[in-house]
Amino acid sequence: MAVFTPVSLDDVTQWITQFPLGKALELKGISSGIENSNFFLTTERGEYVLTIFENLSFEQLPFYLNLMRHLADRGVLVPAPVANHQGELITALHGKPASIVSKLEGSSQMEPQAVHCDAVGAMLANMHLAGRDYPLRQPNLRGLEWWHETTPLVLPYIPEDKAQLLKAEVHYQETFAACDHYKQLQVGPVHADLFRNNVMFDGERLTGFFDFYFAGCDTWLFDVAVTVNDWCIDLDTGVLDEVRVRAMLDAYHAVRPFTAAEQHAWQTMLRAGALRFWLSRLYDFYRPREAEMLTPHDPAHFERILRERIATPAPGLF
Structure with missing residues (x-):
């Protein structure tokens, strides 16, 4: 969450009259994240999050907002999109698509313990199951095709040893994606970015994703791998904390049991999760967009995680 498109309270005052939220009282930019322009919005009816989408189009956005509504209707704790008086979830603000969603209670747990990983694992499994009958389909836009397109764009900026690692890992993942084991993996809507700062807790109670x-739409196992790679590691080294890993995987497995094919693919998916974020951080670091509030993430963090996943086998799924 960054601010690429500046918005003032005066800008929102007239625009918000199309929503059943009363008057806009306060607007505050959110500096974390690097994709969209985000603001905490206080109105006469409560607290919300306003997002202006910088990359996603009006045509792409129904997948995301309707998915959130679909999950919320099935008991998954996610922000609820707010429709305007015409029933629209997406409207234009400063010529760009924008939406308002409810603000979750609590705060992000940036030093998670096993109890937090347990809650996240169970909720993630519930989210995957709840999404099985979601009718819209859209691929993971930061998946293998994007890796192929983006790798040549960052190679000129990085030293040879990193370039060799990046090219080798993309090839490794491409080869695995063509094999029978990969084709047996469960597929459906995934969050694909379930880091610590994208989950809210009130004490030990999980209040939402x-x-x-x-x-x-991607493999559920990729979603689990991305989540483990953030929630269950030592941030300085990327080494997995087996107690937290076990808590998350066991809680997930109790809700949606892992399959034999997923067990076979697990180590590779952990590498895929690390590669995806190493590559995106390389791109954002070396080819940044301008923003009022933007703090690019250090690519070295996920390079360390990828090297660690290659070198050291992780605990099994079950």
């Missing part, structure tokens, strides 16, 4: 704007 948010920021679904990297969601798409």
Whole structure:
């Protein structure tokens, strides 16, 4: 969440009259994240999050916002999109698509313990199951095709050893994606970015998942791998904390049991999750867009994680 498109309270005052939210009282930019322009919005009816989408189009956005509504209707704790008086979830603000969603209670748990990983694992499994009958389909836009397109764009900026690692891992993942084991993996809507800062807790009570704007249809196991790679590691080294890994995987497995094909693919998916974010951080670091509030993430963090996943086998799924 950054601010690429500046918005003032005066800008919102007239625009918000199309929503059943009363008057806009306060607007505050959110500096974390790097994709969209986000603001905390306080109105006469409560607190919300306003998002202006910088990359996603009016045609792409129904997948994300309707997915959130679909999950919320099935008991998954996610922000609820707010429709305007015409029933629209997406409207234009400063010529760009924008939406308003409810603000979740609590705060992000940036130093998670096993109890938090347990809650996230169970909720993630419930989310996957709840999405099985979601009718819209859209691929993970940061999947293998994007890796192929983006790798040549960052190679000129990085030293040879990193370039060799990046090219080798993309090839490894491409080869695995063509094999029978990969084709047996369960597929459906995934969050694809379920980091610590995209989950809210009130104490030890999980209050919701948010920021679904990297969601798409991919293997459920990739979603688990992305989540483990953030929630269950030592941030300085990327080494997995087996207690937290076990808590998350066991909680997930109790809701939606892992399959034999997923067990076979697990180590590779952990590498895929690390590769995806190493590559996106390389791109954002070396080819940044201008923004009022933008803090690019350090690519070295996920390079360390990828090297660690290659070198050290992770605990099994079950």
